[in-house]
Amino acid sequence: MEEKNRQLHRLHHLEHYLMILGIAVGALILTCAGLLGRRGIYRDYAYSYADAPLLQLALTGMADGVMPFTEAEYTTVYGDPEADHEAGYDVVRGEAVELQPLFEEPRTEAEPEPDESDVTEEMGEDEMTEPEVSDEPEEEAPAEPEEAEAPVEPEEEIPAEPEVYELEAVTDDYFCDALFLGDSRTVGLSEYCAPLDERAVFFAKVSLTIFTLMNKVFIPDEERGTINVETALADRQYDKIYLMIGINEMGTGNTEYFLNAYTEVIEQIRALQPDALIYIQSIMHVTKAKSDAEKHINNANIDLRNSAIATLANDHDIFYLNMNEAVDDEDGALRSELTFDGVHLKAKSYELWYDYLKNHAVVRPQDEIYRQPEGGAAAETEEEAQSQGVTEEPEETDE
């Protein structure tokens, strides 16, 4: 009897240690999850015992929607270098492999509903984990054009003597039938460049990456609620399409991996918009301070990726615009007075970007009316454009 009372007494006291128990048990479970997942579902996550306790791994996985103690199917993607080309970015999360085409995202049930709240989550999956392809990330030279999977513009489609355009100055109305695609930097452009926002269409979203650009559902549509860029591009033809994307994925994959994704996006856009001029804008630099402090988001890596995507231009209907000329200092970094966080332009700095676009436009016959009158900005820009080497030779594949 006495023994029983004492036991009851002990049990009663359990509530005095409830928090410590809850923490200990939770930590134990998550540590086990991390330990098991390290060789299983989380094996592609960058993790080292020295940097964080094991439960960090499980928590990171959960943030990505990869729940502990779940099964995931594997094929040995990384053991096979040739497979890297085929592997979609979902490989990053140890989920599906052999995604073809790259962007159909056969996600598992773990994929969160596309809404505002998954903005950071999206960031998470792009940044927190690195596929092994990034183990030797940016040191290697940009991918040789031969390796770029497909030619951007198959030769047979190029007219016998393609007209090669040069970049000239245009009026505001040039952008009336333009579309801007991009991440938060383009969001800023639409927010703080009224003349452009009044005329052009913007499909831009914070944390967008080249991997999510086409399929992320974020564009409001009257009939269908929200749609993705692919659907929106099928709906309506645009005359000019500007892209500025690539800063969020600096920590994901290597240059080749990025270029492949970029190439596919350009191909998709070209297929949906056969007559549009495509402007590939360089990824804007970050400040020197930011660049020096960052492992991935630094200007050396940005330059590698920029020179890779520059090879996609053909100077016929795909152009590369090195907009960094408008915002760089002598070190080739974003001028520090133009920004607060070292990455985004301040509201009043967007004008520089817009001026650059206005002075570096292709005037096709149908755009003649938008040409800036001779003299003034136009004359100056032509000279500039040539000295910049914006009009690189089109890169072709040997196929």
Added chain:
Amino acid sequence: MTGFTDLQFIFRFCPVILGLYYLVPAHWRRVVLILASLVFYGMGDLRFLPLLVLLMLLNYAFSGPVQAHRRWSLILIVTLDALTLIAFKALAALWGGCFLPIGLSFYSFRMIAFQADLYTGRVKGRGEGWTGFLQTCLYFCMFPQLVSGPIARYGDWEGMNVFSGEEEKLPEGERLLACLRRIEQGLYWFIPGLAMKVLLADHLAMCWNEIGTIGYESLSTPLAWLGVVVYSMDLLFDFWGYSLMAAGLGVALGFPFIRNFNYPYAATGVSDFYRRWHITLGTWFRDMVYIPLGGSRGGLFRTAVNLLVVWLLTALWHGVTLNFILWGMLLYLMILWEKMVWSNTPRLRAVIGRIHVWLCVPLTWIIFALSGTSDLIAYFRRLFFLDAGGNVSMTDFARVGVPYLGFVAVGLILLIPDLGLWYERHKNAVLMKLICLALFWASIYSAAGQSSNPFMYLRF
């Protein structure tokens, strides 16, 4: 491992240290804690660990004569402590922050307070022999309070029994439970602090960062005002949360709870506000500067001068730039204004006091935040619809402000003192403990996301 929200700290450092601390015999606990504190400091910034150790030993060496009321010993050691702080502050002002040893502002203040309290007899004595040496060193370097306070006083530790060995008389099982109870009591404070910091302050900081990204000259006026609220609350909950975590760790180690914040926005005026905000710093300045200068006993003029000295020093302690001096002087003027002009008309004084606390104090935090004069001018121009040469978009409130209104609302609710009192009354209830547990794991989940994702704050 730099802060209490680091998973390395919570899940590796703390369990190991707490385990060791409670496993060794009670008279060894001080040694464990001192070593743990030095390791903690070394992991934060190894370069300045020798400075901490040197100051600890010097202050101990001087404490004997000071205890014996040797006036020159007191003057010498206090001057040395103060000069060390001033020298590093000056270096930091000239060459940037990397030359400021972590926590120097706090541990040098503890050292000065220690000597002064010994000299004036506010504490009975520093303790004798080996125990006294260990207790003194522990006071200087105890890890929960080493980096950002609170600035506990040596006298606060009187009557502690964690080192006395009383528990050792208990049977084995009971002894273990007694230790666990201490840790559980620490969690009462640590968890709300963690949640305040990670779930609330860190999100408010994201909003403040987005406001900076736009550029202060280009803010719409509504967003500029929201920024005042957001930054004020970010600062409060960041520091209050930190202080609660520090106090909770102290309690878990068997030390008394130290209150560093007491619902400052419930204050009746600016002077009351600063009796409720960073209490241990305010108390330090009161005991070490204001009262030795004569306090308010020397007539109105003398009081005004003494207050001026206190606020000038408070401003410089926070940083050696113009904006901090401006911040301190404005607060000083408001306190004078309350004290000298309105003290005879209590009703009006109450109204003026509330306006100061709810409107003027948040505005002073903007001065506190922005060290660039042009930024400061631009921000204040935008607050009052004046053009600041920027590129204003009227939709910025919807884009940057609205997503954070939920956090602002939670923050506003937490300003109400009754809520905290209610928590303190019911913190033993099982339901409250479950809520705390949920908050703990939510905070850990969020902290894990932030640490593994360095871009959390920079959502491009």
